[in-house]
């Protein structure tokens with residue numbers, strides 16, 4: 001297990017269901033992406049770590065959540081994804097944001113982010129204030145689940161695109177981590193000094209009793225290429241009301257937990273994602289732990305300090 005840092009705050013990023021967060025802001029086809037970031041999570045990170053007019057980059061942008069939320073906050077953005085169908089989706093979502101009056105510059109580029117510096121426009125290198133991303137966590141996700149009367153439960157859009165492209169989702173853990181290390185190293189090249197790198201991830205289960213600390217492994221890889229740790233947060237995938245957690249888990253997640261418990265394995269529903277915040281060192285800076293670029297209390301009062 002990789003070295004850990006304690007969780008210092010909780011982001012209330014799922015007070016509204018995901019579909020309500022996207023309604024009117026994302027095109028209908030966005031459901032085709034199997035593993036989207038919550039828009040409120042992206043907006044929270046963008047508002048906490050950048051200022052209007054800054055440039056935000058997502059090297060694995062998928063449906064373009066980072067780009068749309070950047071535009072909605074008056075930040076410019078660049079997205080990269082290896083699947084052309086996803087960059088087309090991200091462009092459509094950016095166009096909808098522009099039609100809704102959010103006209104900050106944004107562009108989604110198709111390419112392999114393991115060669116990130118070559119994909120980012122030359123004039124943007126060294127200018128990026130925030131990299132916000134989330135790598136694939138396994139080949140399959142829950143996708144879209146429908147319970148159709150008479151025909152039972154069906155899953156759609158639960159795999160990533162083409163297996164032949166180099167999509168990290170299909171490479172296995174060692175190659176996923178190697179690819180991730182390359183993407184983080186490329187991000188270091190395009191970030192400005194002191195620029196922030198935020199990623200979200202969650203532990204993955206290879207078998208009911210085999211839980212892998214993917215976030216910790218990704219964090220260790222990010223440290224290994226020279227990023228400095230700033231803080232670790234928990235972004236809620238469930239609502240919090242009157243001190244109670246209101247789950248928003250998909251039916252397949254509920255079924256998997258019930259089955260594991262019936263088999264005597266004490267698993268719980270996932271209620272949060274890990275968020276790791278790092279940054280490109282400023283010239284001559286010392287140890288940065290605990291000296292984050294902005295107080296999360298500034299982020300619209302949606303953060304719960306844990307005092308940890």
Ligand SMILES: C[S@@+](CC[C@H](N)C(=O)[O-])C[C@H]1O[C@@H](n2cnc3c(N)ncnc32)[C@H](O)[C@@H]1O
Nearest residue numbers: 036037060062063065081082112113136167168
């Ligand atoms: C967890 S998803 C990101 C979802 C995105 N944040 C959103 O809200 O839609 C990870 C993305 O990484 C992309 N990806 C995987 N390997 C990649 C690579 N080598 N270069 C660029 N993108 C890659 C996948 O196609 C997928 O869209």
